Amino acid sequence: MDTLSGLRSDDEKHLSLHSTKCPVTVAAMLPVLAVHGGAGHVPKERAEISCAGVRDAARAGYAILRAGGSAMDAVVEAVTVLENNPAYNAGRGSVLTRHGHVEMDAIVMDGRTLASGAVSAVKGIANPVQLARLVMEKTSHLCLTAEGASEFARAMGIQEVPEESLITDYARMRWRKNLQPDANPVECQMGKMGTVGAVAVDSEGNIACATSTGGMLNKMEGRVGDTPCIGCGGYADNKVGAVSPTGHGEAIMKVTLARLILFYMEQGKSAQEAADMGLAYMKERVEGLGGVVVVDPQGVWAARFNSLQMAWAAAQNDQLHYGLYAGEDFSQPIEQPEQNSQ
Ligand SMILES: NC(=O)C[C@H](N)C(=O)O
Numbered sequence: 595m596d597t598l599s600g601l602r603s604d605d606e607k608h609l610s611l612h613s614t615k616c617p618v619t620v621a622a623m624l625p626v627l628a629v630h631g632g633a634g635h636v637p638k639e640r641a642e643i644s645c646a647g648v649r650d651a652a653r654a655g656y657a658i659l660r661a662g663g664s665a666m667d668a669v670v671e672a673v674t675v676l677e678n679n680p681a682y683n684a685g686r687g688s689v690l691t692r693h694g695h696v697e698m699d700a701i702v703m704d705g706r707t708l709a710s711g712a713v714s715a716v717k718g719i720a721n722p723v724q725l726a727r728l729v730m731e732k733t734s735h736l737c738l739t740a741e742g743a744s745e746f747a748r749a750m751g752i753q754e755v756p757e758e759s760l761i762t763d764y765a766r767m768r769w770r771k772n773l774q775p776d777a778n779p780v781e782c783q784m785g786k787m788g789t790v791g792a793v794a795v796d797s798e799g800n801i802a803c804a805t806s807t808g809g810m811l812n813k814m815e816g817r818v819g820d821t822p823c824i825g826c827g828g829y830a831d832n833k834v835g836a837v838s839p840t841g842h843g844e845a846i847m848k849v850t851l852a853r854l855i856l857f858y859m860e861q862g863k864s865a866q867e868a869a870d871m872g873l874a875y876m877k878e879r880v881e882g883l884g885g886v887v888v889v890d891p892q893g894v895w896a897a898r899f900n901s902l903q904m905a906w907a908a909a910q911n912d913q914l915h916y917g918l919y920a921g922e923d924f925s926q927p928i929e930q931p932e933q934n935s936q
Pocket residue numbers: 632633683787788789807808809810819820821839840841842843844846
């Protein structure tokens with residue numbers, strides 16, 4: 595297991611100051627935002643597109659934080675950017691169900707109050723993460739599903755979009771391929787996933803997370819994965835931190851991965867240690883593969899995975915970090931323009 599964490603050698607100095615509760619140093623670590631574009635296997639020809647997309651999303655979310663915006667606004671913006679990017683399995687670009695349809699899941703959570711909102715198996719909207727936020731803000735419920743979620747979207751004035759506009763040629767090709775009798779069940783379950791998610795701590799120390807997905811390739815109609823389930827596909831608590839997972843949803847649900855990692859952090863583990871422990875437990879106990887982005891209240895972040903790859907990016911102190919394979923941590927100034935974006 596690898597990969598990165600916001601805990602670097604110069605941050606170690608900061609952390610020792612954290613333990614003496616130096617407010618100046620904590621302020622230097624905030625705000626922070628980390629995003630992922632899904633754990634799994636990204637084909638070579640899509641690697642650069644995947645990395646450029648998470649960098650774009652991290653920049654968009656971080657710009658909100660730098661302007662004094664909230665962690666909730668930042669994670670919703672970052673995930674919206676990724677939903678609009680057809681390179682990922684969320685919004686446009688979502689994988690198809692067994693019968694060839696798009697059914698999407700999303701969640702948001704606000705670490706100040708533990709308020710949360712989610713939608714599952716929702717159809718015909720471009721940005722499920724925004725609908726999840728409306729469930730949090732405008733209803734007394736935590737999750738709306740299927741037709742009820744669509745009815746709520748209409749009541750909120752969210753524009754319906756034709757299903758065709760959410761389906762890419764790539765998604766259609768993979769759907770066909772996985773209907774073949776000789777389809778590889780591992781690829782069908784684990785391959786080329788591209789769920790998207792974000793975690794952030796704003797300048798006030800408020801924490802939020804958001805996750806959005808089309809789910810598992812060729813899933814049964816009506817299947818609900820980990821993403822809209824609180825504690826599984828996301829969790830945020832100002833007192834502990836936030837996690838946005840990706841990976842095999844059924845495995846994530848069995849170990850309630852997001853809350854499990856925060857539990858390890860409550861026991862004193864760092865964001866990186868807790869992420870590794872949660873992922874290792876999921877692998878050992880239910881043979882689950884996946885990845886996470888994590889933040890703690892001081893602004894220490896981690897991007898960890900036990901799948902082959904996970905496109906991720908993190909923004910802090912006006913620097914952008916990103917990677918795809920285990921052990922990678924490229925960095926550049928946040929303002930550096932994208933050379934090859936899509
Ligand atoms: N790509 C993914 O991360 C899939 C998502 N966790 C699901 O099972 O619905």
